Amino acid sequence: xxxANVTLICGTCVPERREHLRVIAEATGAVAIRTDPARSLxxxxxxxxxxxxxxxxxxQSAGQDVVADIPLDVPVTDxxxxxxxxxxxxxxxxxxxxxxxxxxxxxxxxxxLPGFVARATLAVHQIEHASVVLVTNxxxxxxxxxxSTLSLxxxxxxxxxxxxxxxxxxxxxxxxxxxxxxxxGVGQRPGWVQRLNDHPSWQPRMLDPRVxxxxxxxVRPFHPGRLRxxxxxxxxGRAGQLVRSAGFARLATRPQVxxxxxxxxxxxxxxxxxxxxxxxxELLCLGQDIVLTGIDLDEARLRxxxxxxxxxxxxxxxxxxxxxxxxxxxxxxxPAHDAAED
Numbered sequence: 001x002x003x004a005n006v007t008l009i010c011g012t013c014v015p016e017r018r019e020h021l022r023v024i025a026e027a028t029g030a031v032a033i034r035t036d037p038a039r040s041l042x043x044x045x046x047x048x049x050x051x052x053x054x055x056x057x058x059x060q061s062a063g064q065d066v067v068a069d070i071p072l073d074v075p076v077t078d079x080x081x082x083x084x085x086x087x088x089x090x091x092x093x094x095x096x097x098x099x100x101x102x103x104x105x106x107x108x109x110x111x112x113l114p115g116f117v118a119r120a121t122l123a124v125h126q127i128e129h130a131s132v133v134l135v136t137n138x139x140x141x142x143x144x145x146x147x148s149t150l151s152l153x154x155x156x157x158x159x160x161x162x163x164x165x166x167x168x169x170x171x172x173x174x175x176x177x178x179x180x181x182x183x184x185g186v187g188q189r190p191g192w193v194q195r196l197n198d199h200p201s202w203q204p205r206m207l208d209p210r211v212x213x214x215x216x217x218x219v220r221p222f223h224p225g226r227l228r229x230x231x232x233x234x235x236x237g238r239a240g241q242l243v244r245s246a247g248f249a250r251l252a253t254r255p256q257v258x259x260x261x262x263x264x265x266x267x268x269x270x271x272x273x274x275x276x277x278x279x280x281x282e283l284l285c286l287g288q289d290i291v292l293t294g295i296d297l298d299e300a301r302l303r304x305x306x307x308x309x310x311x312x313x314x315x316x317x318x319x320x321x322x323x324x325x326x327x328x329x330x331x332x333x334x335p336a337h338d339a340a341e342d
Contacts, residue, residue, distance in 0.1 A: 003087075003089055003090045004059060004062055004063075004064060004065050004066055004089045004090070005030070005065040005066075005089075005090055005092035006059060006065070006066045006067075006068065006083045006089045006090065006091055006092060007024060007028075007030065007065075007066070007067045007068070007092050007093045007094075007095060008068050008070050008076065008079050008080065008083070008091070008093070008094045008095065009021045009024065009067060009068065009069050009070060009095050009097065010070040010072075010076050010079075010094065010095070010096050010097070010126040010130070011072075011096055011097030011098060011099075011126065012072055012099070012102075012106045012119075012123050012126075013097060013099040013102070013136070014037075014071075016097050016099055016136050016137075017069060017097045018034065018037075018069065020095070020097050020134060020136075020166055021034065021067055021069050023166055023167075024067050024095070024166065024170065025067045027167075027170050028065060028067065028170075029064070029065070030064065030065035030066055030067045031058070031062045031064055031065070031066050031067070032066075032067050032068075032069075033055055033058050033059075033066060033067070033068040033069060034069050035069045035071050039071075041071065041072055041073045041113055042073060042113055042114050043071075043073045043074065043114070044114055048073070048074050048075075048078065051071075051074055052074070052078060052079065052082045055068055055079070055082065056082055059083070059089050060089075065092070066089070072113075072119065072122050072123065072126075073113050073117075073122065075117075075122060075125065076094060076096075076122075076125055076126045076129050076130075077125065077129060080094060080129065093131045093132050093173075094129060094130045094131050094132070095130060095131070095132045095133075095134060096126045096127050096130035096132070096133050096134070096160075097134050097136060098127065098133055098134070098135050098136065098153065099136050099137050100135050100136065100137050100138040100140065100141055100146065100149050101137045101140050101141070103149060103152075103153075106119075106120065106123045107120050107123060107124055107243055107244070107264055107265050108120065108265035108266060109123070109265060109266075110265065110266040110267065118264070118267040120264045120265040120266070120267050121262065121264055121267055123264075124156065124244055124264045127153060127156050127157055127160075128156055128157050128189060128190035128191065128192075129157075129189055129190065130157060130160050130189070131160060131161065131189070132160060132161045132163070132169060133153055133157065133160045133161070133162050133163070134163055134164075134165075134166055134169060135149070135150070135153070135162070135163070135164050138164050147206075147208045148208045148210050148211055148295060150162060150206040150208070151204060151206045151207055151208035151210075151211040152208075152211050152243065152293070152295065153206070154204035154205050154206035154207075155191050155204045155211055155212075155213050155293050156190070156191050156244060156293065157189050157190065157191055158191050158194060158202055158203060158204045158205065159189055159194070160189065162205065162206065190246070191204070191213065191291070191293065192213075192244070192245075192246040192247060192291035192293070195213060195215055195291045196215070196247060196248075196289055196291060210295050210296050211293075211294075211295055212293070212294070212297050212299070213291055213292065213293040214291070214292045214293075214297060214299050214302055214303070215289075215290070215291050215292075216247075216288060216289075216290045216291075216292060216302075216303060216306050217287070217288060217289045217290075218287050218288045218306075218307070218310055219286050219287035219288075220287055220288075220310040220311050220316055221250040221251055221252040221255070221287060221288075221310070221311055221323075222249060222250065222251055222252065222288065222309045222310060222311075223252055223309055223310070223311055223315065223326055224251045224252065224253050224326060224327065224328040224329060224330055225326060225327040225328070225329060226308060226309040227251070227309040228329045228330070229309075230305045230306060230308060230309040231268060233305055234302070234305060235266070235268075238301065238305070239297060239298045239301040239302035239305060240294050240295065240296040240297035240298050240301075240302070241294050241295040241296055241297075242263075242292055242293075242294040242297065242302075243264070243265070243293055243294045243295065244263065244264050244292075244293045244294070245261065245263040245264075245290055245291065245292040245293065246260075246261055246262055246263065246290070246291060247260075247261045247285075247288070247289050247290030247291050248260065248261060248273070248285035248288070248289050248290070249261040249270060249285075249288050249289075249290060250285070250287055250288065251270070251328065251330065252311055252315070252323040252326055253323055253324060253326050253328040254272075254328075254333065255320050255323065256275055256276040256277060257272050257273075257274070257275055257276075257333070258272075258273050258274050258275075258276075258285045259271055259272050259273060259333075260272075260273050261288075261290050270330060272333045288306075288310075290306075311323075
């Protein structure tokens with residue numbers, strides 16, 4: 001049985017996404033899976049599952065290649081996982097359409113969708129997990145603005161194919177990877193993941209003197225009270241414009257737990273991942289390991305601010321019992337089994 005090549009189209013700008021869906025479907029002769037133009041964002045978890053189930057049925061019954069429109073409120077990682085689980089399908093590409101004129105606004109969007117998912121988080125995940133990033137409306141930018149925009153995208157996802165023209169990309173695609181050959185390493189595409197893994201491909205292809213990434217590492221846990229103050233200072237621009245930061249972190253008040261540090265624009269979250277006493281061969285992270293990406297970053301000041309939130313020598317030597325009494329302004333972490341029961 002021949003496997004269908006599936007191309008996922010994502011992006012925050014609905015008209016641009018749908019136009020590229022049409023162009024790519026017509027150029028490749030693929031079946032287009034379009035979303036309802038009248039459907040507003042805000043699918044519940046059950047509705048997202050229904051959407052993916054319907055997409056799976058279409059892929060199975062199409063009998064040919066498929067190009068699917070993935071709306072913002074369906075996490076692109078869920079769509080990638082769906083295609084990867086289909087024996088009759090091969091994930092050919094994840095194409096993220098980025099409107100250059102409002103990329104900054106998309107990544108600074110403080111609005112939340114149902115399920116308490118930040119729009120900016122969904123947007124940055126689309127960029128980070130794409131195999132192709134197509135930039136539209138770039139002619140509205142001047143040369144310095146375009147340079148910093150392309151460099152920022154390249155820092156967020158260094159291995160993505162970055163192009164300003166869908167027609168040129170389609171031509172390159174036709175002479176590049178063979179049909180039916182799946183893209184590799186979707187989960188390893190985010191720039192912060194590559195940087196933490198010391199991946200040899202971590203080198204942004206587009207460089208601009210205003211755009212940079214900083215890796216901050218320390219074996220000492222954060223004092224949660226001081227960390228909140230640092231985040232407020234960083235958010236106010238004291239160390240430059242921090243666009244995205246992600247990695248792993250530990251709070252002194254919650255010892256033996258490694259959390260995912262997830263930040264983009266105005267949104268910041270710490271999500272518990274593993275406990276040290278879990279059945280694991282090695283620790284996910286001993287202390288802090290975070291990649292911070294932005295524009296006009298003052299690396300020395302940024303490092304200084306983060307270091308000021310770490311435990312001092314005296315605090316560190318005081319031990320767990322003293323740490324437990326530190327003020328902790330962050331939300332309580334609900335155990336996974338408790339959340340499931342709710």
